[in-house]
Amino acid sequence: MLLDANDRQLVQKYDDFIAQSEFGNFYQSRQWSKVKDNWKPCYFYLMDHGEITAALSVMSIQDSVAGKEFFYAPRGPVCDLRDLDTVSALIDEVREYALKNNGFLLRLDPEVAHEDELVRQYAKEDLHFLKNPALTSQPLMSLILEIRGRSAEEVLSDFSKSTRKEIRSSYRHGVKFHVGQRSDLETFHKFLVEMSEKKKIGYRPLDYFVRVYDVFGEKSRLYFASYADELIAGGLMIGFNKTLTGLYRADPIHVNKNQSAQMQFENIKYAIDEGYGFYDLGGIYTTDINDGLYKFKQKFTENNVVHWIGNLDIVLDQEAYDKYYTHHMERFDWSKVDVSKENILKEYPR
Structure with missing residues (x-):
């Protein structure tokens, strides 16, 4: 009907x-x-x-x-x-x-x-x-972390040694994690535009992200990393049903302090605290380790490739x-x- x-x-x-x-x-x-x-x-x-x-x-x-x-x-x-x-x-x-x-x-x-x-x-x-x-x-294909009732520390211990090192080093470098507000969407979009232009890929207009944030309300999660009191990277996620899904992330790499690794781990912690069963980093087009998208996402999902x-x-x-x-x-x-x-x-x- x-x-x-x-x-x-x-x-x-x-x-x-x-x-x-x-x-x-x-x-x-x-x-x-x-x-x-x-x-x-x-x-x-x-x-x-x-x-x-x-x-x-x-x-x-x-x-x-x-x-x-x-x-x-x-x-x-x-x-x-x-x-x-x-x-x-x-x-x-x-x-x-x-x-x-x-x-x-x-x-x-x-x-x-x-x-x-x-x-x-x-x-x-x-x-x-x-x-x-x-x-x-x-x-x-997508890369999805199955939480399976584990604590954040248990998930971290199950990551590879190199991924654990990336995450921990970001904290030692002084990177800090922040949850953003609606007023911060413009900053996130500036990061996205800069990153996309560097990589020569397309990007959506600001009003698209405003709609996502408004429509999903408290289930939308805008987040950032800062270094030396300056925002340097960010992302946007949606929590729905049993899954926390990463829609977009933007890191123009003004500095390289493993800020993206910290953002992923902080969001995994949030997913666990909120009772989500899955942490979905979204789609991939190849499992070639030389592909940057796959190389990054597989680190935080235990390389759990889901073939749809x-x-x-x-x-x-x-x-x-x-x-x-x-x-x-x-x-x-x-x-x-x-x-x-x-x-x-x-x-x-x-």
Whole structure:
């Protein structure tokens, strides 16, 4: 069923379900659709005896290449992916809605680790998981620390000797950790712009981070490191359900006192104190140790690489999808990932 946004009681029930379900995550929350305010949201759910049993938060946007609407359910659905009947019922409802609203593609990328048997079960129902880095909306791998009831000191002792040394040296150097306020977002954004321009990568405008901070309220965590009474680096995290997730970090490296290591450990301590079970440092595109992103994140997650099950791309208009497919396959930089274009074409023949 399509959620009636005017039914306050039902909307609250929907929000509570996403926040409390063992399958819930912030990407599937209605808050996230408020952050992504250039997309059009729609929310679907199933009920049994007056209680929501499954949900799928979907956003859509006009795709300039396909010329039609792209419908996307980030890290959905919120239900047990092994319950094929439930997942199929949700997909059927969204498919019908998307077809009526000029959709050419419906994409789901569940927050579920890869399982061969689960992939096979879906394939029997003509639902095929795709792991094509050129056609994914989220990274196909993430680095996530499983806290498993450990104390901060126990986690620290389980880190490598070199990582422990980095963390401890930051305190000896006089680096200090701070939790920021809304008024500090501009400082964080300046760090982000400077770092991004050095690395020649894109970055989001300040108002995006203001929305994240405002929408998630006390569950958003803006943090900084300082040295010699000057802020030198920072980051932004979201706590939701059972996971504390790092969205962005910015360290222009004005000084190198291992401040980023300290920020990670302080946030791990916070995650433990707040009762989170997972500390998610986000996506990676390669496990090449020479890749800076992977090299940094693996140190604070015990190199726990989660290989996601992939995307369910449900094509609604083949001609429009062909345009989309060709465009992204040709423009993608294959040098940044662990697979080649040739191998992808062999694994997923058209």
